[in-house]
Amino acid sequence: MRGLICTVAPRAGTADPVLELSGPFALFRHTRLYGRALGELVPLLAWCRRFRLRAECVARERRLILPLVTGDPIFPAAEPRRYDSRLEERFARDFRRLAPDWDVVREPEPVAAGGTLIFPDFALQHRHDAARRWFLEIVGFWTPDYVARKLALYRAARLSNLILCIDEDRNCAAEDLPSGALVVRFRRRVDAAAVLRLVG
Template sequence: MLPTDLLMFRVKAGIVEPRRLKPTPGNLTLITTLIDTFTAHVGEKRAPLNDALKALEAGRSDYRVVRGLAHILAGDHAEFETGGTLEPSLIRAKVFELAQAHPPSRARRADVLAQAAAALGGGPLTPEELGEALYADLPDQQTLVQFDAPEPGTLIDRFNLAQAQGVLYRAYSLIITARRNEPARYKQLLKYTKLFGLMVTVEGDADYGFTLTMDGPTSLFGGTTRYGLAMAKFLPALLHVTKWDLTAALKPRRDLAWVDPEDDEWRFELTSDDGYVSHYKVPDEHDSALESGFADRFTKLSGPWTLEREVDLVPVPGGVIIPDFRLVHEGGRSVLLEIVGYWRPEYLRKKFDLLRKSGRTDVIVAVSERLNLERAGVDPSDFDERVIFFKGVLNPKGVLEVAEKLTGTGMA
């Protein structure tokens, strides 16, 4: 992501609009020049590269664009290493220890380096090399050892997303309305809320959408933007969900002269149609071989039932259920299918507890017989005919039989 001083945005009527870079001929030429600059400095220290980048931005009114693009190239596409065979911190400690006994001088410096080289083994570095290695761990002394040049369009997408992420640094509340999606997309979304420590509640239904609310009172974090940073890191995961709207409440920046002092709150609004591109890995369509195998076998059947991957979230007090499939009858009725193949006792207890709390009677639960429900303290008897036990593979015909009973449809 970008540091605060490289963020570019405007505020209109309390709505924040981040700067977006377009693939104009001028911007594409700039990106090509930046990529060529990095490529030309592979094998060199970072200081000459920084000098070349400063020369490139000199006299340009869009210098922050240059710095922002270079920041992304250095962070995402370049690899820098500290040279030498000894840790610079160890070299500094020995040199400073030896130097304390004598007043500094050019001649004395050479003696100290020679003594330090001998004390540190002598072989790995000569006194001259030791002098160069003293501060080899500083950023400008690191060597650019590898650079993987991105496509210009990819870099533009990454720059634009970084600007949007930067706006969220100051967010203390995030509300997302999500529509029906593949389970893998929802599961990735919720995985990242946990990964980044976001507190989320889920409400709503399939007709009006599911609302995910993430609140981070600044008092919890000592007035810092740590929660906003977590929301910024979360945004690329949200982009994999196909239909959504986002509204964020932000703290206004008081360090900018043009900010209206009367502003108490800013808002940032995004939708899935805004064209931002995620750099996070796209989640697999199926979470397990059980699910993919079931889907493959279902496609070989003929009849009035259709298997859908896009499903609804099922809000539950204390959590959320993300069914694996929806089975839709041609008459319009449908049921959800949850495949339980994971064996850990805590997982099983939580899964069945959430299913009970949901109060939903349209969820079929398929459970592998390899799971020891009794050992986990799970009693599925209160789910009546909605539970299916299977060995090895899940037979679609058995699932459809249960679906017919629940929906009042008949085999066709």
């Protein structure tokens, strides 16, 4: 996220999560680089249904607080991309074509995991049976450290309805995977038919 550190956690007494963004060296120095990176995110708020932003800024050696809330005038950025990658876009298109009785929800509600929140790539929801709902995460082209952290969070979440689609190049060992997760290995393209067989 533009070289910034992002942590997400539930907020006590509300269903709304809190995102905290900072630069990796923000504790030691405040730089224009971080300010610009953070500033680039503000126009994206115009695409959120609800938001509240509190930014701590340093301008000309003065510490200032910038508050923004839903309804404040913000010049909007271009509409955010619907998918993070072509891999995700292809999977969603293929699954919708093969499974007309299922809804494919991009970036569904967050899941609590070890004091933080994780955001699955998709939820698969059967249109005629609310109990048939699966979270799906595509573990693709990421660094080994990122994959290890992501899998640790999913282990902490203890989901009984999780499908992991794992790039064969990731070399994820069985002991690294969350207990009970269903796994689809892939190369270049997630096999939507294999996922459909798992969810029935």
